[in-house]
Amino acid sequence: MQNRQLLESITIRLLNTHEELLAVKELEEMIWASDDPVPLHQTMTAVKHGGMVIGAFVGEHLIGFQYSFAGFDGEKAYLCSHTMGIHPDYQRGGVGEKIKLAQQKAAIAKGYDLVLWTYDPLETVNGNLNIRKLGAICSTYIQNCYGELPDILNAGLPSDRFQVEWWIRRPDVIGKLANPLKKREMDAHTKSALHFELNQQGDPEPQSIDLTQEQHDGPLVVAVPSAFQDVKARNFDLALRWRMATRGVFKHYFQNGWVVCDFIKGDPTQPVHYYLMEKSQSRTVETGHSI
Structure with missing residues (x-):
């Protein structure tokens, strides 16, 4: 009940002003104190050229964000979902899922049908959100994707990553989003x-x-x-x-x-x-x- 009330109190919107994006940069600095935040000039440029920054607010207080930029591999345009951060006081409460659902709607409105991002497959909170709840799939494994990372989650280990594909217009993805409690189980053929x-x-x-x-x-x-x-x-x-x-x-x-x-x-x-x-x-x- 507490998480539900919290989620109902959160508002989500696209961000594009200098003041809004500066608040995103400051929140990112707080969440990942050992890492460099995305420069303000980069996010401001990205949102003007096919990218987006989404903010999650409790009242007027920014408690989460997601930053994406336009991608192109020589054949297909897609949205590259780069970073998402939630204030420590609001993590594991469904805020990330709410932000990703807003991202899906905003990406479709911009004309995208594919969103790509990477994550550590050993981080099961992310696996549960990305694969089970959102319906993303993966067939690409990137070995030591970012080299050595100094933060507490990654320090000392190769930064291996899944690169996931989120086909946001596909019927099976839309069906999974509409039935978030439906679970796949192992059977005798597994x-x-x-x-x-x-x-x-x-x-x-x-x-x-x-x-x-x-x-x-x-x-x-x-x-x-x-x-x-x-x-x-x-x-x-x-x-x-x-x-x-x-x-x-x-x-x-x-x-x-x-x-x-x-x-x-x-x-x-x-x-x-x-x-x-x-x-x-x-x-x-x-x-x-x-x-």
Whole structure:
């Protein structure tokens, strides 16, 4: 109830004035104190040339933002969704989802049908939002995408990323957005591409990787730690093992025509959640737009 009341009190709007974009820059500096914010002149230019900055407000107080710019790969124009930040006091309350839904409407109004962005596949809060709730898909794995990053979430690990595609006009995406509580479940035809066991501390450890399922007709699942940052804080070497194990699985299956199409989130107390993959030829998937 508290989250629902909060969300109902939040207003979302497109930002374009100097004062509004300066407030975005200041919020970004506060959220990522160890990183450089996007320069004000960059956001001001982007919103005039096919990009957008979306702000989330409680009253007149900016508590979240999303910055996108126009992209083009030589064949297709799309919206590149670059950064989204939520004030720490309002995180994990559905604000990010509300901003992304506003982004979808604004992008369609500008004529886009595709939005691209990257995120760390081991961050399951993002996986749950991007894949399960929004209906984005992924068949592109970028190894060490941004090089070494110094912030607390990334320090010491390769900055591997999923590049996701959000086909914002597709019927299956619109259907998923209209039914946010509908969940995909594993069944007897689902096979696992990465097996794990719990160690003495209760943390999941990757054990074996199965790269032999290219001809499997059903779905595959890939386990990831449900609380990766907690694992990293307790056992950095284990966190690095998860990075390398999942890198090997995703790169292999993406190269062999598979696509991440859903995210299966279990009970919060469970040690792992799952990405669900299917063969791309069994779906209407458009890929190949890289940035």
